[in-house]
Amino acid sequence: MMFSSMRKLVLLVLLAGSSILSSSCVAPDDTSDISKEDATTAAARKEMVGLSEADVRMCAGFPTATADAGGSAQIWTYQRTVQRGNLNVVIPTLAVGAIPTVGGSLNVNPGGYCNTQIRMxxxxxxxxxxxxxxxxxxxxxxxxxxxxxxxxxxxRQRHPARTGASSR
Structure with missing residues (x-):
């Protein structure tokens, strides 16, 4: 009887501990409140303004999709899927005597997708x-x-005075 109660207590502690550890490693879906915008993407919002259609085709390639935005305006969309290497750490589930231990895995994959919209x-x-x-x-x-x-x-190369960059 004492052994059964102790086993339940140990199992409960292990499960609670693993829940706390796994929940503390989760990154939120929306990190906009706790992270800064990437410097390059922030610069693009300002420094690309004024580039011609030919300039954008030279530096970004041809858009994946285009849409009319009324009048002489168009929206060019560049779709990128980013698949990067994974870090997989697998801990096998083991049974030590009468007390089972918790196993599992950790997968860190910074992949995702980006749709860059450029309004012309x-x-x-x-x-x-x-x-x-x-x-x-x-x-x-x-x-x-x-x-x-x-x-x-x-x-920056085409318009060094406008962007604040110096030409070399």
């Missing part, structure tokens, strides 16, 4: 916005960098 008015960039599962735990819109990083560099 009269053939020039008027606005850049991001949508999708594109945040990392410490940076918002970080998975969108691969779409706009070349355009930020291109804008």
């Amino acid at each position: 008015v009269d053939g020039r960039v008027a606005e850049v916005a991001y949508a999708g599962d594109n945040n990392l735990p410490n940076h918002r819109d970080a998975l969108c960098v691969s779409t706009v990083d070349a355009c930020v560099a291109y804008a």
Whole structure:
């Protein structure tokens, strides 16, 4: 009888401990309140404004989709799916004598997707916005960098006085 009560108590403690540990490792879906916007994606919102359609095609390639936005405006969408390597740690479930232990796994995968929307008015960039599962735990819109990083560099080369960058 004493052994059965002790076994239940140990099992309860192990389950409670594993619940607390696993819940403390979960990153929230929306990190906008606790993280800063990635520096490159923030720069793209400002520095890409004014680039021509040809400039954007040179630095970002051809858009995945386009939509009319009324008048002489269009929205170009660049869709990117980011699949990166995983970190898998697997702990086998073991039974030690009469007391079973808890096993499980940990999977850290910073993948996701980003839709970069570029609003064109009269053939020039008027606005850049991001949508999708594109945040990392410490940076918002970080998975969108691969779409706009070349355009930020291109804008800095083409218009160094406007962006504050110096030409070399």
